[in-house]
Amino acid sequence: MAEKTSPKRPRRKPTASTAYLKLLPPERRRLLEQLMFGAGQVRRFTQDTPVLPDVWLRFAHALDDDELVPGDALAGAAAADPFPAVPLLVTPFRDTPVGDLHRALRARLALERRRKEWRAFGHDATTPARLVYNQTTVAANLFFEDLIRVVLPMTSWWHTLEKSWNIEGLADERILNLLAEAVRDPEHPAAIPTGLGTANRPRPGLLWMLRVVGFLALVRRGGPLPKIFLDRRRSLEHARAENWRPLIAAVHDLIRNLGPAEQTACVHVVNINREARRTIAASSLAVKADAARLLFKICCRDLTWAVVDSGIDARHPAFRRRGADEKPSPHPFVVDKKKLQNETRVLETYDFTQIALLLDPDSPDLPAHLEKRLAGNDPESAELLTKLRASLEGGGSFDWKLVRPLLRVEHSDGEYVPPGNDHGTHVAGLKLDPQRVRERRRRQRLRVVEAAHRALGQSVPEVDQTFLEFVRHRGEPGGRASQLSGEVGGELQAARRRVVGRIATCPSRCRGIPCS
Numbered sequence: 001m002a003e004k005t006s007p008k009r010p011r012r013k014p015t016a017s018t019a020y021l022k023l024l025p026p027e028r029r030r031l032l033e034q035l036m037f038g039a040g041q042v043r044r045f046t047q048d049t050p051v052l053p054d055v056w057l058r059f060a061h062a063l064d065d066d067e068l069v070p071g072d073a074l075a076g077a078a079a080a081d082p083f084p085a086v087p088l089l090v091t092p093f094r095d096t097p098v099g100d101l102h103r104a105l106r107a108r109l110a111l112e113r114r115r116k117e118w119r120a121f122g123h124d125a126t127t128p129a130r131l132v133y134n135q136t137t138v139a140a141n142l143f144f145e146d147l148i149r150v151v152l153p154m155t156s157w158w159h160t161l162e163k164s165w166n167i168e169g170l171a172d173e174r175i176l177n178l179l180a181e182a183v184r185d186p187e188h189p190a191a192i193p194t195g196l197g198t199a200n201r202p203r204p205g206l207l208w209m210l211r212v213v214g215f216l217a218l219v220r221r222g223g224p225l226p227k228i229f230l231d232r233r234r235s236l237e238h239a240r241a242e243n244w245r246p247l248i249a250a251v252h253d254l255i256r257n258l259g260p261a262e263q264t265a266c267v268h269v270v271n272i273n274r275e276a277r278r279t280i281a282a283s284s285l286a287v288k289a290d291a292a293r294l295l296f297k298i299c300c301r302d303l304t305w306a307v308v309d310s311g312i313d314a315r316h317p318a319f320r321r322r323g324a325d326e327k328p329s330p331h332p333f334v335v336d337k338k339k340l341q342n343e344t345r346v347l348e349t350y351d352f353t354q355i356a357l358l359l360d361p362d363s364p365d366l367p368a369h370l371e372k373r374l375a376g377n378d379p380e381s382a383e384l385l386t387k388l389r390a391s392l393e394g395g396g397s398f399d400w401k402l403v404r405p406l407l408r409v410e411h412s413d414g415e416y417v418p419p420g421n422d423h424g425t426h427v428a429g430l431k432l433d434p435q436r437v438r439e440r441r442r443r444q445r446l447r448v449v450e451a452a453h454r455a456l457g458q459s460v461p462e463v464d465q466t467f468l469e470f471v472r473h474r475g476e477p478g479g480r481a482s483q484l485s486g487e488v489g490g491e492l493q494a495a496r497r498r499v500v501g502r503i504a505t506c507p508s509r510c511r512g513i514p515c516s
Contacts, residue, residue, distance in 0.1 A: 028062035081314035087273035103395030132359035153261035167194025214247030314346035
């Protein structure tokens with residue numbers, strides 16, 4: 001007789017404080033800034049935690065609508081989870097290798113998401129964290145609870161706090177009342193039993209955490225907020241001790257049965273993985289290019305340019321190779337004797353659109369062009385991918401020799417896809433000036449150009465930073481001098497980022513001004 005199994009309990013749907021969500025983003029921001037920086041005579045202009053203020057504001061949905069990352073706004077996510085994961089950038093502490101940080105963060109996150117305490121928050125544990133890293137930073141999509149229970153215990157700030165206070169001792173009723181009074185008057189707190197056999201005045205970092213983290217935790221679990229937090233006419237300096245008690249209790253519930261912290265700190269700072277956008281109007285003035293032209297009379301003949309734009313269409317006739325008669329080749333990509341022959345002056349194309357899929361060892365998906373290549377039985381790419389995944393799982397150093405071939409897109413009619421925006425092609429054409437640069441001069445003054453095409457409309461820092469590291473890699477000894485063109489912002493309906501390369505960068509007669 002088959003053994004009966006108990007039905008699986010449905011996942012608890014996350015809740016949120018309705019009164020708080022009715023506030024407009026500026027009102028939420030005003031409230032959070034009072035919690036972070038204080039109010040009245042104790043107001044500050046900085047905060048000491050390793051988590052930057054914009055991260056707390058983002059988790060509180062206190063940023064203006066035009067600052068929210070597309071697709072992650074509250075309105076679009078409220079049906080499934082009113083507080084979805086937020087894209088973050090985590091910087092290693094001091095000399096901690098970024099690969100070691102990635103490995104430790106990945107292990108802690110996997111362990112934490114299996115705990116019953118984490119499942120009680122109601123999030124979907126199968127939501128991918130997209131933990132990827134480059135040479136300097138780890139990028140991850142984390143829930144608020146991940147930030148508090150996984151990332152904060154990896155910081156020096158948390159280690160200092162733990163040495164002076166038993167964080168989980170907040171459940172004691174007497175201590176809770178004393179802490180509520182200390183939060184009310186942080187300038188004159190009384191000595192409180194620390195749970196470590198001593199009685200000391202609570203550290204400012206602990207009081208700060210009880211205010212900010214306690215408020216966000218209370219909002220997330222749908223608990224009723226004290227009325228003073230929603231009163232637009234009164235500041236929080238008028239809050240009484242009983243108003244702070246629910247926040248302290250919420251912190252205790254949030255960190256209950258918290259796993260052990262890392263033995264050594266490995267996280268320095270946590271920042272928002274914010275969206276970058278194109279700047280078209282007055283961009284020359286913004287970077288002081290007018291002063292470079294008029295005041296210093298710079299000649300850029302021997303420079304390799306970096307242009308942040310929308311990429312280069314390698315199929316464009318302006319970039320075709322020309323014969324002795326100066327006529328361009330009729331086709332950009334030609335198959336000659338079963339070998340691809342590139343008839344453009346754009347030598348290489350790399351797809352950075354889905355680099356997170358490539359660098360995430362837990363992701364079953366791969367970039368589209370790489371899946372197509374592997375489906376065609378490419379043993380070299382399969383071997384490189386196996387080595388890369390093994391290196392990433394072990395926290396190895398970021399190796400462009402493994403990553404670069406897997407990002408490269410062949411110049412063939414079956415694999416190449418042009419940029420979705422033609423502005424970068426236009427700018428590259430102005431710099432190339434094909435009507436004046438003859439083939440003889442092209443051979444003499446050839447440069448390598450790496451052009452990033454980002455027509456996704458959601459350019460995020462870890463992609464841009466990884467791309468800049470790629471350009472630096474190409475410019476190192478043994479590499480090639482590089483020129484960058486990457487779209488910041490762009491069309492929302494498009495979905496590609498690319499890097500393409502190798503065109504002449506400067507006409508032979510520079511005339512003493514930048515060639516743009």
